[in-house]
Amino acid sequence: MFLERRRGRTTRHAVDPSGYQCATLASQLADEWIKLTRRMSLSGGGSEYSGAVRSFAKFTDKYLSEAGTDPAVARLDGQAVDLVEVLYAWEGDLRQKYGPKSKQPYRRARALLALIHQRATASPGIPEYLRQRAKAPASYGKPTPQPLDEFSNAERIALRDAARAAVRATEARLDRGRELLAAGNDPRIGGWGDLPNLVWATRARMVNSQVLQTHLPAKSRWWPREVVDLLPVPEGKSRGPGVRALGRELGRLLFPDEFDLQAFRVLLLLGMTDTTPEELHDLETGDIEFTDGGLRLVQTKLRASRIRADLHPEVELKSGGEEFTGDGSWDVPGLIRRLLAATALIREVFDPDPYLFVAVRQAASDGELRGSVAQFKSPRYRFGFWIASQRDGQGRPLKISDPYEVRRLRKTTKVVRAVALGGTVSDLAGDDNHVEVYRGYYGHGTTAHIMAGRAINRSQEWVFNRLVHKPVLVDEVAEERLEEPEVAEELGMNVEVAKAMRAGELDMGLTNCRNPYDSPQRTDNKLCHVAPAMCMLCRNAVIFYSQLPRLLLMSDRIERMRTALPPPRWHAIYGQQRVALDEVFAECADRLPAARQQITELEIRLDLPLGQRTEFDR
Template sequence: MARRGERKTRTRATASVPALTPEPGRVGIRVFREEYRGRTKVHSIDPSAYQCSMLTAQLADEWLKLTRATSLSGGGENYAAAVRSFAKFADRHLTELGQDPAQARLDGHAVDIVEVLYEWEGFLRQKHGLQSKQPYNKARALLALIAQRAATDPGVPENLRLRAQAPAAFRRPPEQPLDEFSNAERVALRDAARTAVRTMEARLEMGATLLAAGTDPRIGGWREVPNLLWATHKRMLSTETLRNNLPKNTPYWPQAVRDLLPPPSEDPKARKPGFRVLGRVLSRLLFPDTLDLQAFRVLLLLSMTDTTAEELHDLQLPDLEFTDGGLRIVQRKMRASRIRADLHPEVPAPGGTEAPFYAAGGAWDTVGLMRRLLAATARAREVFDPHPWLFLAVERQHDSGHLEAELAQFRGRDRRFTHWIAAQRDARGTPLKISEPHEVRRLRKTSKVVRAVALGGTVSDLAGDDHHIEVYRHHYAHGTTAHILAGQAINRSQEWVFQRATQAPVLVEEETEARLEEPEVAGNLGLSVDQAKAMRAGELDMGLVNCRDPYDSPHTPGNKLCHVAPAMCMLCRNAVIFTSQFPRLLMLADRIERLRAALPPPTWQAVWGRQAAALKAVFTEYADRIPAARQEIAELDLRLDLPLGQRTEFDR
């Protein structure tokens, strides 16, 4: 028994602690960030969003590896899209087959990935259609990722390794190159863009006038338009600010403020203009937005034939240098890895036609357009943080409602080229009728075609200084205007050949031959008096028929003596046949007929067929004279006098 004050250590029984079951590890999100045109773009793949998370993670790892190693433009978004599409399909397809998608992986054998790949490609074919490039592009991208994995991972099955090395199941559909705009469409777009620029300049000038009269709305009140513009200029205005300082209902706004709003839409389901629309209207009175800059983009692409839409969009202020002779622009073509500087000379513009504030000389050439664009964006560069981009647009942010200046996003929502076209009107107020697709690259082709038409339409003109002939053949020769120019050139050449080849020799009767030296008779036959006298004297006898001018032969260019007479005289416009020369024509026809038996039919037809047809036409027209000519040949024992170089051809 323990004494008082003593403590005995008690040994307690300890229960075993159950082992904790580890939670399944979460597959991390693969993220790739890139700086593109002044903005940070985030591309990501979340493998945990799919049941086949391990397979998705392996493919996402290969996507990141490929994107970082090769610096793919756009963050390799086409590869990421292929991974997401395949993972989503694999979840549904494997579940329908009764297999567990979680067992799918590139280095495993539980799921046959090759069969899933074939099913996925067939699904893409049905989803996108036969003319879409998406099935081919996605399949090729995914196979490239699998092939990259197979090159470093020996656990990839052999059948999957071989499938990754093979091409996609379906071929890429043939490309349909873009056609240029017609000349009427080009003029309509040009005029609409000029009208839009004038309207924007007038709007900015009005905004500048109102801004000069404005004051701090916290002192002068929020119900005056100049004060609202003052707050906009100081970057104090947002949707929330307007909502806190103006009545909730639009009809209670001041009339001057309501007059700024656009008319309500005819669509009953459309929302009536409110605080957001008012904020955008106030912003556009001081700064141009993306749709305003679309007009400059159209005009510059039409005037700068050697600039692509991407090069123009990427221009920054340091790339522009105004000189005494014009404007020097440094352009960068990323696909060709080429940097070049072009000088655009300044064209004097007619004065007195434009507003003086933003006129910049009133010119619509490249130099004038650049000056007008810089003048329109000057206030935005002063108010906001300095941006080097040429196409600097001020847009209201959807999340905060505040104004921000950034590079114009011409592919943004409701800011595309097609939206700009839909908002334009012609001189009669009707919407523009522009053929689809509304693709801005067609403007470049249109400007090149206009230059080709002005320069004559040759291949080198159409290709231009910044292209090779092969580039022209693949990307420009298919155009409608190019086909029209080529067809016109072919028609002109064929007409020239036919006119020179189908002009038959002139037949002169015996009665006319006696009076050939008379001016009226010679003129009716297309001869001069000197030519008629020479023919009568035998000076222009070519051995078969007479010739107007042996030095003007269509078969011997360069004002040289004809070297094909008399073999080609029946096909020459200069030939003049006297009826006394019929025996010679009969002997020539006999020699050509003998050659029919010596030569293959195609060869004889190609070489002598036209001459034989011409002789037959003469003999048919003067059939009554042929027996007398035959008798003359027999009685006088005539022989055809041929040049030494042609005897082999006729006597073979």
Template sequence: MRKLTYDKRDKAIQVVINPTQFQCSTLAAQLADEWLIHTRAAGLLSGGQAHAAAVRRFCEFVDERLPGGQGMDPKLARLDGDLVDLVDVIHDWESSMVQEFGLEKSTPYSMVRLLLLLIGRRASAGLPVVEKLRLRAEAPPVFKRGRNKPLDEFSNAERIALRDTARADVRELEARLKRGAELLERGRDPRDGGDWQNIADLVWASRHGALTTHALFDHLPKHTKWWPQHLTALLPPERGRNASGRSGLVNAIGRMLFPNELDLMPFRVLLLLEMPDATPEEVHDLMLDEVEFTSAGVRVVQRKMRAWRVRADFHPAAGEEAPQGDEDDSIVVSEHTYTGDGVWGVAGLLRRMIAATATIREAFEVGPRLFVSAQIVRASGGLVAGPATFRRNGRRFSSWIASHRDEQGEPSLVIGEPHEVRRLRKTAKTVRAVALGGTVTDLAGDDHHVEVFRTHYAHGTTAHILAGRAINRAQQWVFHRASAKPVLVAPEAEARLQEPEVSEGLGLSEEKAKAMVAGELDMGMTNCRNPYDSQFTQAGKLCHVAPAMCLVCPNAVIFTSQLPRLLLFADHVERMRVVLDPPRWQAVWGRQHAALMELLSECADKIPAARQEIADQVLALDLPLGLRSEFDR
């Protein structure tokens, strides 16, 4: 027997490999020895459970594969012998696991990698290993690591439904426990003067460990149809073997004092929604001494074992208002009194959960865990209590969701699958990201690197929606800037430009209108609202691309008196069509030419007069030297 004991949350856990349970006992013993040495040398916090699981699974495959596939005795298999070709066996083992789990799962890769690690460690230590097997241990697994499809977060409607249902369950639990406490005060020992058919006496018996299925068998009729109605009303609607009758009554009476795991699930759901920086394991593995209450909230020490990190987060309760109908009396915990008004925040939820499990701690030895629950044990027929795990059938997150049904028996809490509790964490992070603006840093949070965000959070539906909105905003901004046109001022409006009504209608202030009339904002072919706020130049600096880009700038304001210069500029652009290569001309002058043609088409009736003015005054186009050097070649 190879045994290794390690501590997890102040609990001793033993990992065992028993070579004698395999036909290939020699091979199993050799691999088990390497497992022990490697686990102790590496100081693995998990006790090398994954390595041990790989050894056990491989030895089971050897016992099954050798007699049937190769006609050999599994007892001949060993790392330092070549009677059995373990290289082929490892390949067959990996192939069989790929067929079992599929290419999406990483289990085959992980199992083979850990097995090869132990074999390679034995070879590097100088112990005898067949040369062919040693070379195989230096190579990676045949199949690559599978990539599971990352979990998506719950939708906002699902999040609200989960939150509201969990809150309703907490209220129902507290009402039930209050009734149980009242019955306990009135109850007597049914073994000594009490009544086994009196609910208060049964509650008393449950509190003092006297209520079992065996005791009910002796004091209640054999069949439930002969029971009093007030007892059958406590039984669940199902009539399954473990859900009704005496065990059902023991459970129903016990739940008036001791919450079970499904009763604690609403607290788990709400805490995960309120603590986006905590994993499900960090939440339900909390210890009592890791929760410190103050007058302003609660400080929670979180231990993320796989990251080797311990951190203390303070969750204030300021600003929370108690909803109508929720009691909020002060509860003393670990010599600290929380007197805040938080009810559904982290502080309020922890306070209420500790109060709900107080009777369990008084009646049972349950240890320092925060999540403790009571369940019936079939062997003794009574209740036992211990740390909640939320892993057994009927006690999982999916079981809690399925337990909510309407009067017709249809599901009343409709949540998209998979019903995975880890999705609550992603949902909480997504809500925070939306509230903070939806950036990568916001969504990743303080406890993740950007790479972790990319692989585990960036795929989410909400993240895609936020990214799409950001892209749409950027595209709309670009399209707006690209499609913006100058303002063409009609002659009658130009004559009255300094009047407040006219200037305001054109989007100009009175000062800007006066400056344009005086020619102070003339950029050569057009006027400019603000030469220091150009989309082509850094903010605060004078625009250096005027007048070439004025026709595609929303800052430009054009008077009809500037048409002669615009016509000369149109002629210049046409001459450049001959000078420049077509692709170059399109890149440099294409947008301006299209905007210029659209502008001139709106003033078609004024073009002849403008041409005549050019001829009469012998006007010529005066372009800056920088423009000619930058645009005309």
């Protein structure tokens, strides 16, 4: 037998072979479980292995009895029963019981096979067919679950705001309870009809269903008004709330329950980027140390067997910034202080285990209040129930996407960190994850995909802007002053080139060229051979307003070719030129009607070299 103590609860793990018909087989497997647990110093007493032994022994009793075989003859080192057949049938039964998406069939089969393999290694009496089966993997592999996506930014803000409102409401309720407590007296002296006296009795642990039923009138409508007002509004029930509901509400005036703690839990998980829900739940008061700079937390990650200390600095509020109500700010140190203050009376009255999350629960038997470590497992205390109970500023239910998994909060904080840093995967993984873990569990989310898409678009735009150059558009004023050194230098040319350009010596058919012997299309310093067709994509091109009619004719030609060529070929030949022309036209849109009129009045034609005309038309 092994005892496991976690979060204030002690769990007993044991296997009693006498409780099964196959007592010998159960005893042999239990021996292997004890050996393996001690040898490997398994945390939790090797509960996975003991559970597998109990499950297999129970199934063996049923399976062999239905087959007409006495389960008592089953043993690992015997030939009377084909245990391999029983193993396969047991795995199939687990699969049917838990479903194809459950990990239990894989885990239990793997655990039992490990025990049999350990026995086979140390004992020569194990049959060969059972020995070989123990070496093989489980019949059903470990299912791959669908990774959880993070909450969207709007959902994160909605959850944060709802949690803050819930914390304020909890603190206001507890403040009222303390005021009533200060005004109350022993009800055995002052009477049970006053609410402050009932609160005093609750603090003294004198209240349960039997006591309230004895000292209060039989029907709740005969109770004092301030006591009746404390009761919750009945929801479609024929019978209104009674002494049990009153005892619960009296307790909530002094002590938070797990529903109240959910708000603190949500805010802390949103504020602690490197803390899992399990680490947060396992925090004890001894792991918390307030320093001059903030808060130091000692956290334990069980799966990684790692203990680390994290420092959460205080967040200083700037003057004129956000105003907070309550007992502190919303940073991690402030939230921990507020949580400790809210649960201080629980520790004083009930002396529970020294965990951070402690709450009061009403006993099902007598309605007595008991303080213990919060588990967040009861249906009315789970994360999903808390979300369904929240309302936004307009009183409407929160619009939060399924599933209501608290683990999504951690993924959300990881994504917020990724957005803030915008760095490499190693930066985003942080100190508490390997790069591969981050890729597998956090890098798949919607926000990560959007960020990756934006990064790709930015890089493509960067490359395109450097590969594709649009011409320089020169208006009439700049054209008249083109030979001035300052103007020519601004346009990337010297005075001699500017004079030649104004004289029409550098006109390439569609545009002017600052240097026809420096074409980006060739490296031999010879005259450009692709003008004028590629001038719109050349860094040397200079356009005068007088050349707009020719550009319009070129634009018309490109549009005609759209119908003559397959789309992929048209985009390959004309796509970038179309974009470059559109950018030029956007800069001088008011000049285009006049240019169109010049084409008609002067009967301007577009002249292209025959070779290029043939190349583009075929």
